[in-house]
Amino acid sequence: MKDVIEGLALLVLSLIAIWGAWQVPQAAPGETWAGLVPFGAALALFGLSLFLVTGGLRSVSHGSGFDDQQTSTTGTREILTLFLIALVYQQSFRWFGYVLPTAIVAPVVLYMFGVRNKVGLTASVFLCPLVFHIIFFELLGVFPPYGEVFDLLDAIRG
Amino acid sequence: MEIFPALLSVITDPVLLFAIVLAAAVGMIVGATPGLTASAAIAMLLPITFYMPPLFALAFLYVIGKSGRYGGSIAAILFNTPGTAASAATQIDGYPLARAGKAGKAMKVATISSVIGDFMGDIMLVVGVGFIAALALRLGPPETFAIYFAAFVVIGSVIGKSVVKGMISALLGILVSMVGLDPITGQERFTFGSFELSNGIGLVPLMIGVFVLGEVFAQLEERSKSTGEVRENTSAPDGHSLTYDEYKPCIPHAIRGGFIGAGIGVLPGLGSAIAAFISYGEGKRRAKNPELWGKGALEGVAAPEAANNAVSGPSMAPLLTLGIPGSTIGAILLGVFLIHGIQVGPTLFLTDRELVYQLFACGMLGIVAYGFIGYFGASQVARIILKVPTSVLYPLIFLTAFVAAYSARGSLFDVTVMTFAGFAGWLMRKFEFNVAAFVISFVLAKGAEETFRQSLLMSDGGILIFVERPIATGFLLLGILAMAARIRAIMRERKVVSGELEDA
Numbered sequence: 072m073k074d075v076i077e078g079l080a081l082l083v084l085s086l087i088a089i090w091g092a093w094q095v096p097q098a099a100p101g102e103t104w105a106g107l108v109p110f111g112a113a114l115a116l117f118g119l120s121l122f123l124v125t126g127g128l129r130s131v132s133h134g135s136g137f138d139d140q141q142t143s144t145t146g147t148r149e150i151l152t153l154f155l156i157a158l159v160y161q162q163s164f165r166w167f168g169y170v171l172p173t174a175i176v177a178p179v180v181l182y183m184f185g186v187r188n189k190v191g192l193t194a195s196v197f198l199c200p201l202v203f204h205i206i207f208f209e210l211l212g213v214f215p216p217y218g219e220v221f222d223l224l225d226a227i228r229g
Numbered sequence: 230m231e232i233f234p235a236l237l238s239v240i241t242d243p244v245l246l247f248a249i250v251l252a253a254a255v256g257m258i259v260g261a262t263p264g265l266t267a268s269a270a271i272a273m274l275l276p277i278t279f280y281m282p283p284l285f286a287l288a289f290l291y292v293i294g295k296s297g298r299y300g301g302s303i304a305a306i307l308f309n310t311p312g313t314a315a316s317a318a319t320q321i322d323g324y325p326l327a328r329a330g331k332a333g334k335a336m337k338v339a340t341i342s343s344v345i346g347d348f349m350g351d352i353m354l355v356v357g358v359g360f361i362a363a364l365a366l367r368l369g370p371p372e373t374f375a376i377y378f379a380a381f382v383v384i385g386s387v388i389g390k391s392v393v394k395g396m397i398s399a400l401l402g403i404l405v406s407m408v409g410l411d412p413i414t415g416q417e418r419f420t421f422g423s424f425e426l427s428n429g430i431g432l433v434p435l436m437i438g439v440f441v442l443g444e445v446f447a448q449l450e451e452r453s454k455s456t457g458e459v460r461e462n463t464s465a466p467d468g469h470s471l472t473y474d475e476y477k478p479c480i481p482h483a484i485r486g487g488f489i490g491a492g493i494g495v496l497p498g499l500g501s502a503i504a505a506f507i508s509y510g511e512g513k514r515r516a517k518n519p520e521l522w523g524k525g526a527l528e529g530v531a532a533p534e535a536a537n538n539a540v541s542g543p544s545m546a547p548l549l550t551l552g553i554p555g556s557t558i559g560a561i562l563l564g565v566f567l568i569h570g571i572q573v574g575p576t577l578f579l580t581d582r583e584l585v586y587q588l589f590a591c592g593m594l595g596i597v598a599y600g601f602i603g604y605f606g607a608s609q610v611a612r613i614i615l616k617v618p619t620s621v622l623y624p625l626i627f628l629t630a631f632v633a634a635y636s637a638r639g640s641l642f643d644v645t646v647m648t649f650a651g652f653a654g655w656l657m658r659k660f661e662f663n664v665a666a667f668v669i670s671f672v673l674a675k676g677a678e679e680t681f682r683q684s685l686l687m688s689d690g691g692i693l694i695f696v697e698r699p700i701a702t703g704f705l706l707l708g709i710l711a712m713a714a715r716i717r718a719i720m721r722e723r724k725v726v727s728g729e730l731e732d733a
Contacts, residue, residue: 077660081397088404091419098414103682105411108674109418112403119397126393146453150446153627154652157442161631161644169635173628180624184452191621199625203632211280213636 074127081120088113153183168218168225169208173200232355232593235586239288239594248285249591252292253598254610259293260300260316262614262622263308267297268557269444272436273629275561276636283569287588290565292595294558295347295541298501299599300610302339302534307332307611315501315537318509322522322529329525333608337471338527339534340603342483346535347596349487350494350542355589357543358578362550365575370683371694373551375704377677380553382708383496384666386715391661398663402670403677405430412675413682425642432564434634434643435671438650439657439664440557441630446655448623479531482512486532490539494555495546501537501556508536542592549585550575552676557665560672 092113095106104110156179163172177199178192186192204224208215215224239245259270271290278286301316306323319339326335368376385399386392408419409429420426486508493504512532513522522529544555545562552574554560566573571581578585602610634647657664688694695701 073660088419091421095411095416095418101686102414103685105414105416105418108678108681109404109407112400112407116397116400116404119393119400123393123397146450149449149453150655153446153449154648157627157631157648157651161641161648164631164635164641164644169632173632177624177628180627181621184449184624185620186624195624199628203628207632207636211277211636214639216635216639216641 072127072131074123075131076127078120078122078124078127081116082124085113085117085120088116149183153180156180156183164216164218166218166220168222169215170200170204170227171218171221171223173203174223231582231586232589235583235590236593239587239590245285245288245591246594248289249292249594250598250602252289253296253595253602256293256296257300257303257599257602257607257610258614260297261303261610262300262617263304265444265626266440267294267300268436268561269440269626270297271558271561272433272440273626273633275433275436275564276633278565279568279637283565283571284584284587284591286565286569287562287584288591288595290558290562291545291588291592292598294562295538295592295595296599298538298541299340299343299347299534299603301537302343302530303336303603303607303611304614306335306339306530307608315505315533315540317502318505318533319530319537321509321533322524322526325523325525326527326530331525334471334475334527335530336607337604338476338479338530340600340607341471341476342479342486342531342534343538343603344596344600345480345483346487346490346537346539347541348593349484349535350491350539351589351593351596352542353491354542354546355586358546358549358585361546362575362578365550368575368700369698370680370687371698371701372704374677374680374684375695375701375708376551376553377673377680379704379708379711380547380673381670381677383711384669385663386712390719392712392716392719394661395663395666398657398666399670401662402667402672403674405435405667406671406674407678412679428642430646430671431638431640431643432560432567432672433637434647435650436561436564436668437630437634438647438652439654439668441626441633442647442651443654443658443664445623445627445630446651447658448619450655450659452619475527476531478517479528482508482516482528482532483535485511485515486535486537487539490536491543493536494540494543496555501540504536504540505533509533542589549573549577554669554672557668560669563672 089110092106092110095104095109098104156176160172160176174196177195181192181195204215207213218225239249255270256267259265260267271293274290274293278289281289298315302319302323305316305320306327309320309324309327323335323339326332381399381403382396385396404419406429408426410416410427411418417427486504489508489511490501490504493507509529509532512528513519516522516526516528518526518528540556544559547553547555548559548563552563554563563573571577571584630647630651631644634644635641637643654664656662657667684694685692695705
C-alpha cells in the first residue's frame with residue numbers, strides 16, 4: 072500500500088512537471104527546444120511512478136508486502152512540528168531580522184531535543200544569537216538579514 | 230611529477246598546513262559521530278569557504294571528506310554504531326575485537342589500513358588523472374553525454390535497495406535542476422511566474438537542506454524511537470598496543486582492499502560502502518582463517534577500511550577530468566570549484582594544473598594528519614564525542630543550517646529552499662529514496678542537458694548520433710548493462726529470501 076501512495080504522489084508531481092515543461096515556448100529555428108529535457112524527465116518520472124503504483128497494487132492484491140512495508144510513524148508529529156518551526160523561523164528573518172527569531176527558536180528546538188535545564192535554555196536565548204551573529208555577520212562579514220517589521224539588532228545598535 | 234613541487238609548496242605554507250590538520254581533526258570527529266556525516270559537515274561549512282582562497286577552501290573540505298571516511302571506523306569499533314555506511318563492514322570484526330578488550334588494537338589496524346588504502350588511491354589518482362584528462366579532451370558532446378547517461382543510470386540503479394526508487398530520485402534531481410532560465414535560450418522553465426525561481430535552485434542551500442537539516446529531522450525521529458545510550462568499549466591493558474607481527478597478516482588484505490577501493494572509486498556513484506563490503510567479502514574468501522572473520526579478526530578490519538578510504542582519491546578523477554562527481558562529497562566540491570570561478574573538466578588541467586596538484590598534495594598531507602591523530606588519539610576523539618550531548622548538538626546544527634544557507638549568497642530565498650529541501654531530504658530517507666542519486670543528478674543535469682542539445686544540433690536533431698559513435702554507444706550500453714545487472718542481482722536476492730521463507 073505504501074508503494075501505491077508514494078506512486079500516486081509522484082504521479083501528481085510528474086503531471087505538474089509535464090504541464091510545466093509544456094509551458095516552455097517552442098524553439099526558434101536552428102535551436103533546440105528548452106523544454107526538451109524537462110519534458111523527457113517528467114515523462115520518465117510519470118512512467119516510473121505508474122510502475123510503482125502498479126507494482127504496489129499487484130502486491131496488495133496478492134496479499135504480500137502489506138504489513139512488512141508499513142512505514143513507522145513514530146516521531147512524525149515531532150518532525151512536522153519542527154518543520155513548522157523551521158518554516159516560521161525562515162519567514163521571520165524577513166520580518167524581524169536574525170537576532171530575535173534565533174533567540175526565540177533556540178530554546179524551543181533545544182527543548183524539543185530533550186534539554187530541560189532552565190539555565191541552559193535561558194542561556195541559549197542570549198548565547199545562540201550572539202555567537203552565530205559574531206561568527207557569520209561580524210567575522211565573515213555577511214550582511215545580516217534586515218527585519219522589515221522590527222529588527223532587534225537595529226534597536227540594540229540605536 | 231608535478232606532485233613534488235606541489236607538495237613542497239603546501240608544506241612551506243604554515244596556514245595551509247594548519248587548515249589541513251584542523252580539517253583532519255574535524256572530519257574525524259564528524260565521521261565518528263553517529264548520525265553526522267562528512268557530507269553534512271562539508272555542506273554546513275561550504276558557505277564559510279566562500280571567504281577563503283580556492284586552494285584553502287578545496288583542501289579544507291577535501292581533507293574533511295577523507296578524514297570523515299576514516300572517522301566512521303571509530304564509531305563502528307568503539308560504539309558498535311557505524312559512523313558512516315562504509316564503516317558497517319568494519320563493524321563486523323571491529324566490534325567483537327572491542328568487546329574482547331582489543332579496541333585499541335582494532336583502532337590501530339583501522340588507522341594503518343585506512344592510511345595505506347588512502348595513499349594507494351591518491352597515488353593512482355596522481356598517476357592516472359592526467360591520462361584520463363588527455364583522453365577526455367578528445368571527447369565530443371555525444372560521448373560526454375553518453376558518459377553522463379551512464380553516470381545517471383549507475384548512480385540511480387546501483388545505490389540503494391530499489392532500482393525504481395533510485396531512478397525516480399535521479400529524475401527528481403534532474404527536474405529540480407531545470408528550474409530557472411534555460412542557459413542556452415534564456416527561456417523560463419518551471420518558474421510558475423516567480424522571479425526568485427527564475428534564478429534557479431542553488432546548490433548550497435539544496436545540499437545544506439538535504440544533508441544537514443534532513444539529518445536533524447532524521448535524528449529527531451531516531452530520538453523518539455531509541456531507548457538505549459551509546460557507550461564506549463575500552464581496551465584491556467594488552468589490547469591497546471599493536472605489534473608488527475600482529476599487523477603483518479593484515480598487509481595483503483589492506484593492499485588488496487586499496488586496489489578494490491581505487492577501482493570502484495573511479496566509477497561514479499558506487500562509493501565507499503560498496504568497496505568496503507566487496508573488499509571484506511574478497512578478503513574473507515582468500516583468508517587463511519575465514520572461520521575467525523566476523524568473530525574478531527584483525528584482517529577483517531584491515532580489508533574494508535583500506536577499501537573504504539582508497540575510494541577517496543580516485544573518486545576525484547571523474548570530477549576533475551569530466552566534471553562528473555562520483556560521490557556526494559564530489560558534488561559539493563564541484564560547487565566549491567564553480568563558486569570560485571574554476572571550470573572543472575578536461576580543460577582544468579590546462580588552466581589550473583598547479584591548483585589541482587596542490588589539492589592532491591593537501592590530500593596526501595591530510596592522510597598523514599588523520600593517520601597521526603587517529604593512531605595516537607582515536608580513543609580521545611571517542612571520549613570527546615561521548616561528552617557532547619546530542620540533545621545540544623542537533624539543535625545547534627539546526628540553527629547553523631539556517632545561517633549557513635543565508636550566508637552563501639545573502640539570500641532569504643535560499644533559506645526557504647534549504648528548509649523545503651531539508652523536509653524533502655527527510656521524506657526521501659524515510660521512504661527509502663536515494664538522496665545521493667538525487668543530489669548527484671541535480672549537479673550533473675545541466676552539463677548533461679548541454680551536451681545532449683549540442684549533440685542534437687550537430688546532427689540536425691537526429692538521435693542516431695549517439696549510436697553512430699562507438700565510444701558513445703559503449704557508454705550507453707555500459708549504463709544499460711549496469712542497470713540490467715543490478716535488476717538481476719535484486720531478483721536473485723528476492724528468490725533467495727522467498728526460498729528461505731518457504732524453507733522456514
